[in-house]
Amino acid sequence: MAEYDVASETQAGIRAALLADADFAALDLAIYDEPPQDEPAPFVRFGRIEARRDDTDGFLGWIVALGLEAHSRPKAGRIEAQQICGKIAAALHRQPGLVTVTGFAVIEVEAGPITATRAVDGATYTGTVAVSVRLDAL
């Protein structure tokens, strides 16, 4: 499977796992690959995704690193962005059984570190959770 396929499949698996998580779903947030223009915050968007091979003697593996960005409402501050990131991390961290990636066994999912910084508009904040997914080909 090519690098971009692994990345896309992982993205789909992470999205489905988040939407299936009751605590995250309670926030009622949309998760976008690319949000529509003028989409009102808060929402979650996939940031950078990169997949690299991690083969061992017995397995063909991949490590997919991706960022999930939480965009806060204007004046809601850093807190909102951090809270959304916290829910994302809680839903995914060390929960490989909850993430399904077509064609792969999900060996481990690590969510964190988290960072939240003021966006360029000066009014909103963007939080980012770094997520790392280790996969073995089936």
Place this chain on the structure above:
Amino acid sequence: MRVEGHKRLIRKMRQLTPEIRRDVAKAIDKSLQEGASTARVLVPEASGALAETISYEMHPSGLSGKITAGEKTGDGQQKALTVEGGRRPDARAGAMAAQPYMSIARKALARKHKNRVARAVRKAAKRVSNSG
């Protein structure tokens, strides 16, 4: 008192150093890859192509390495530092909030890396002691 097996022990100790070096080098390489990848994911997209410049290199000894960000020019390095640490307003430009990506990646990796190296040393020692 007679001590037996000391020649074998000395031979094993000699074997151990290159075995440990090789395994530790692998562990360091893995940590560097992971650290660079985390920093690339965390760096704000608004900083343009900065993510593309984040890379790592191993020292020729194989026992250390570094993760770098920014083009290898004065301006490039300044940009990487400004995104990481922010900027106070001056005559040339306004203030910019810090958007740390490197220090956060390093903190997240620190304990994991220490454990990874310790595991590599233990594994190499066990392998040498179990071999003929």
